[in-house]
Amino acid sequence: AQSVTQPDIHITVSEGASLELRCNYSYGATPYLFWYVQSPGQGLQLLLKYFSGDTLVQGIKGFEAEFKRSQSSFNLRKPSVHWSDAAEYFCAVPYSSASKIIFGSGTRLSIRP
Amino acid sequence: EAGVAQSPRYKIIEKRQSVAFWCNPISGHATLYWYQQILGQGPKLLIQFQNNGVVDDSQLPKDRFSAERLKGVDSTLKIQPAKLEDSAVYLCASSLPGGGVAFFGQGTRLTVV
Numbered sequence: 001a002q003s004v005t006q007p008d009i010h011i012t013v014s015e016g017a018s019l020e021l022r023c024n025y026s027y028g029a030t031p032y033l034f035w036y037v038q039s040p041g042q043g044l045q046l047l048l049k050y051f052s053g054d055t056l057v058q059g060i061k062g063f064e065a066e067f068k069r070s071q072s073s074f075n076l077r078k079p080s081v082h083w084s085d086a087a088e089y090f091c092a093v094p095y096s097s098a099s100k101i102i103f104g105s106g107t108r109l110s111i112r113p
Numbered sequence: 114e115a116g117v118a119q120s121p122r123y124k125i126i127e128k129r130q131s132v133a134f135w136c137n138p139i140s141g142h143a144t145l146y147w148y149q150q151i152l153g154q155g156p157k158l159l160i161q162f163q164n165n166g167v168v169d170d171s172q173l174p175k176d177r178f179s180a181e182r183l184k185g186v187d188s189t190l191k192i193q194p195a196k197l198e199d200s201a202v203y204l205c206a207s208s209l210p211g212g213g214v215a216f217f218g219q220g221t222r223l224t225v226v
Contacts, residue, residue: 001154009147011192034214036217041219042219043117043119043204043217043218043219044156044204044206044217046214046216049214067126068140076152089154090155090156092155095158100146100161100169100215101158101215102167103157104155104159105154106153106155
C-alpha cells in the first residue's frame with residue numbers, strides 16, 4: 001500500500017541557513033510526489049511536484065526537491081530560509097491518481113532570528 | 114483565477130449538535146475532495162466526487178458524516194451528531210479530471226465542545 005513518512009516532527013533553523021526536510025515513500029511503481037506547505041490558518045499550497053523526468057524538481061519560493069529511487073526519498077531543500085518560510089510542510093503521494101493523495105504527518109519548520 | 118472557496122472559516126458547536134460546511138471548487142474542476150485534518154496530523158481523505166457522483170467514500174464515517182454535490186459544482190459536508198473527536202480542520206480540494214494536481218481551500222476549523 002502507498003504510504004509516506006516524514007521522520008522529523010519539528011525542525012528549527014536559523015534565518016539564512018540551509019534547510020532539508022526528509023520524506024520517504026512506499027509506492028508500487030514510479031510515483032508522483034508532492035510537497036505542500038501550510039502556513040498558520042491557511043490552506044495547503046503546492047510547492048512542487050514530481051511526475052517523471054528530471055529527478056531534481058524546482059518549485060515556488062526557492063524550494064527544490066530531489067527524487068532518489070534507490071533511497072525511496074523525496075527530500076525538500078532550500079539554500080537559505082527566510083522567516084516567512086515558518087510553516088508546516090507535507091509530503092504526499094497518490095492513492096491512485098495525482099489528485100487523490102496521501103499526506104505524511106508533516107514537519108513543522110520554525111525559523112530562529 | 115478564483116481559488117477553492119470554503120465557508121464558514123470557523124465553527125464552534127456543542128457535542129451532539131449538527132454542522133454543515135460548504136465548498137465551491139475552482140471553475141471547471143470536475144473532481145472534488147473533502148479532507149479532515151486533526152491537529153498535528155496530515156490531512157486524511159474523507160470523500161471524493163467526480164461531478165455529482167461519489168468515487169470513494171471508504172474513509173467517511175457514514176453513521177454521522179454525509180456529503181453531497183447535487184449539481185456537480187459546489188458541495189456540502191455535514192456532521193450529525195458531532196463528537197468531540199470531530200474537532201479538526203475540514204479542507205476542500207478540487208482538480209481537473211484525469212488526475213491533475215489538487216488545489217486546496219483555506220479550510221473550516223471545527224471545534225466541538
